[in-house]
Amino acid sequence: MSNQFHHQPVLLTESIEQLDLSAGDVVVDGTLGGGGHAAAILECIAPDGVLVGLDVDAEALAAAHERLQPFGERAQLVHASFRRLDHVIRSLGLASVDAVLLDLGVSSHQLDVSGRGFRFAEMSRDETPLDMRMDTTRGRTAAELLRHASEEELQGFFQRYGELPGSRRLARAIAAEREREPLRTAADLLRVIDSARIGRGRRHNPATLVFQALRIAVNDELGALEDGLDAAVEVLRPGGRLVVIAYHSLEDRIVKHRFRAEAKGCICPPAQPVCTCGRKPRLRVDTRRPIRPSEEEVGANPRSRSALLRAAERIAEAI
Ligand SMILES: C[S@@+](CC[C@H](N)C(=O)[O-])C[C@H]1O[C@@H](n2cnc3c(N)ncnc32)[C@H](O)[C@@H]1O
Structure with a gap:
């Protein structure tokens, strides 16, 4: 190991x-x-x-x-x-x-090898499942959180833990997307982040902030x-x-x-x-x-x- x-x-x-x-x-x-x-x-x-x-x-x-x-x-x-x-x-x-x-x-x-979706690859087809749990024996995965948290909760996570401009827009986009299809992989989430057109031209890639926020929320x-x-x-x-x-x-x-x-x-x-x-x-x-x-x-x-x-x-x- x-x-x-x-x-x-x-x-x-x-x-x-x-x-x-x-x-x-x-x-x-x-x-x-x-x-x-x-x-x-x-x-x-x-x-x-x-x-x-x-x-x-x-x-x-x-x-x-x-x-x-x-x-x-x-x-x-x-x-x-x-x-x-x-x-x-x-x-x-x-x-x-x-x-x-x-x-x-x-x-x-955890970032590079664990295959738990802590990090996203800068490519359109990143099929890593959105788990993000450090302790895989307990708790909700990131995919489950994206599926079950209310739109308001999601917005709160993105705002508090990612200090993300456009948190509300992203939470709304996720809520709309999951009506059609649950978000399961990094690629699914990246697609929604892209469609919500948030935080463009800022120092940090908005996807980095979204992934950080989810990870912090999943692991409290x-x-x-x-x-x-x-x-x-x-x-x-x-x-x-x-x-x-x-x-x-x-x-x-x-x-x-x-x-x-x-x-x-x-x-x-x-x-x-x-x-x-x-x-x-x-x-x-x-x-x-x-x-x-x-x-x-x-x-x-x-x-x-x-x-x-x-x-x-x-x-x-x-x-
Ligand atoms: C930055 S790494 C530590 C690296 C370590 N100092 C070394 O030299 O290899 C952080 C580690 O803390 C663990 N961790 C994060 N939150 C924790 C918690 N609440 N309780 C125990 N371990 C935790 C993670 O699973 C990860 O393995």
């Missing part, structure tokens, strides 16, 4: 630096993919540190399993969403962890991120490190705001004289601006170009 699984880890040196690992640490990699970051983490926490690796994609898990075999029992791999990483940690009998890494989005393997990626950040802060010990790599502004905005809120603690309105929320600061943010890949990295791996890394440290809650 690992021979066929290709994904180059992004911002590897920077992630390892920000995770600030020591021998014997317990680390969660919530997004194993091909296990590139995980292998580097396991080297840093040798000889007895443990990595708990999660992925929702069974193919990724199998590839990571093969790659991390040399580390034996120090690599504990679990088929689970990082939104439940606190449950996973407790089920392994652990009270807290030293670091958490979330390298969000999809792997190159932003909901998972919100839950995953909560779970990560819950399981980190004071002094533990949290590193998140986002690949588009919607994700990065969530990370930035959550980090800021956790650093501030109280979320009561400023005009309120006494705090009633009772929340205390739980993070110290170490990246005022996100860390981006170097020109060399982007040159060697163009898919890294949108990466935005943010890091924070768990602090003890004041009594």
Whole structure:
């Protein structure tokens, strides 16, 4: 499997630096993919540190399993969403962890090889089925979503997750098309996008934004991120490190705001004289601006170009 699984880890040196690992640490990699970051983490926490690796994609898990075999029992791999990483940690009998890494989005393997329609080929007959699920054991496929979601829901997805000009026009075109014939393949969807004549002449190909929006909706990626950040802060010990790599502004905005809120603690309105929320600061943010890949990295791996890394440290809650 690992021979066929290709994904180059992004911002590897920077992630390892920000995770600030020591021998014997317990680390969660919530997004194993091909296990590139995980292998580097396991080297840093040798000889007895443990990595708990999660992925929702069974193919990724199998590839990571093969790659991390040399580390034996120090690599504990679990088929689970990082939104439940606190449950996973407790089920392994652990009270807290030293670091958490979330390298969000999809792997190159999922994009190029998985045949699940994450990406469209720029040709008229792309017969890849519209699945787009990272976890193929559960949930609605993109084709099912396009078939059953209301026109308003579709418009909301395209607007929120693709920031797509012409969302309403596209949702209407899909609703009309599916009356005639369900949309099953990338080519079916591309045809409707083309007929709706949306977002022409803009920087991003509208089809790219539509595919991104569908993928985010199918996998509830932003909901998972919100839950995953909560779970990560819950399981980190004071002094533990949290590193998140986002690949588009919607994700990065969530990370930035959550980090800021956790650093501030109280979320009561400023005009309120006494705090009633009772929340205390739980993070110290170490990246005022996100860390981006170097020109060399982007040159060697163009898919890294949108990466935005943010890091924070768990602090003890004041009594
Ligand atoms: C960018 S890749 C990670 C690549 C990895 N860091 C490496 O070096 O190979 C993102 C991975 O996260 C997984 N993923 C996405 N959302 C997830 C979630 N909610 N829980 C667990 N894994 C998730 C995807 O299936 C994919 O394999």
